[in-house]
Structures are given as C-alpha cells and as structure tokens.
Amino acid sequence: MAKIYWAGQSCFQIEVSNSRDHSADIVIDPYDEKIGLKLPNLSADIVLVTHDHYDHNDVKSVKGEPFVINGPGEYEVKEVFIRGIPSFHDDKQGKEKGQNTIYLIEAEDLRFCHLGDLGQKELTDEQLEKIDAVDVLMIPVGGEGYTIDSQAAQKIIAQIEPRIVIPMHYALPKNKIKLDEVSKFLKTMGKPSIVPQDKLIVKDSTLSKDGMEIVVLQP
Helix, strand or coil: CEEEEECCCCCCEEEEEECCCCCEEECEEEEEEEHHHCCCCEEEECCCCCCCCCCCHHHHHCEECCECCCCCCEEEHHHHHHHEEEEEEECCCCCCCCEEEEEEEECCCCCEEEEECCCCCCHHHHHHHHHCCEEEEEEECCCCCCCCCHHHHHHHHHHCCCCCCCCCCCCCCCCCCCCCCCCHHHHHCCCCCCECCCCCEECCCCCCCCCCCEEECCC
C-alpha cells in the first residue's frame, strides 16, 4: 500500500508499507520556500532530487537522516528499488537547462514514476524501455519554458500508459514561478471537472485494470 501527498511544485511524500512489519517514507524534490510556497513538515528515509534547482533540491529541509539520491543509477534502500533515468530539462538535448533525472520507484508491488522537470516533448525508446509499466505517474504540466506543457504531457502520458496520472509543477496562488494552471491540462485531457483530494491511497489489488485515472492533489 502507498499513501501519496503533494506539497506543491514537484514535491511529493510517498509512504509505502505492507501494513505488517515494513514501511519507508520517500520525499521527492523538496523546494526552497523562496518560491513563495510553505513546505510542510517532512521527514524521510529516502530523498530524491531530480535536478539541482532551488525549487527542487532543498534536502536540508527534510527531517531524519535520509539516504539522498541525486542522479541516474540503480539503488535499493529499505526494500525500495529506485532507478534514476537520464533525461533533459529542455527539448534541445540539455543545451539550455541541462540534465534532469526521471525516477522509477518500485515498492510493495507498485511502480511509481516521477518525471521531474522534464523538458523533452517525447521520451526516447531507451527511456521508455527503462520506465516500462507504471502504476502512478507524476508529470509536470505547467509549461512556460520550465517544463513540458499540457500538449506535450498528453503525448508522454500516451507513451507511458500509466494507470493513474498526478499532474504537478503548475500554478498555485502563492507560487512566484509563472506556470500554466492545472485546468489547462485537465481540459487537454478531456477531464475538466476533477475534484482535488488531500491524498491518494494506492493498493495493487484495487488499481483499475482498464483505462486511466487522473488524480489532482491539493497541497
């Protein structure tokens, strides 16, 4: 089982457990509060950083003594398998904004994928092969030159074919970084009236075998 919370921008906390004797807390892309958002009180066993920009790499704000992963490679921590996959922060082979790491996380028979600040308009065959099947996809949709926009996000979702999609990295009332609203993405996907949730609870046994669900989380 997994509980997924969104803290705004690209920051998530994922709590995985088998409800008996094992659990692990994962935090992805904690941000510096100078972006205008207040980071909640987070603690973790594992912290993932997709790239070294201040709105994604404030590791010191996370409590505990987490194992920090900041780049491509394969890792196993507390029975959580993590694969960091190289990608680009722009659509020009990283010439403008540099590198970005896509993370595939496997725990408790679930597969999560966090695309970070992906700027590629489509994934390569090699990237898709490494990502493989995905239960929950966290994808940026805010565009404005920082990441892919709604149209590109729609194409990448079609490439990955996840069971659940969670949009991220879009405009929020206090966010000082100019981004598109999530409503633009939802209209592009033909789902304009989704009610935001505080958290998402995922179990392998309850995941839909048909179709795809879009979940909007509120920070």
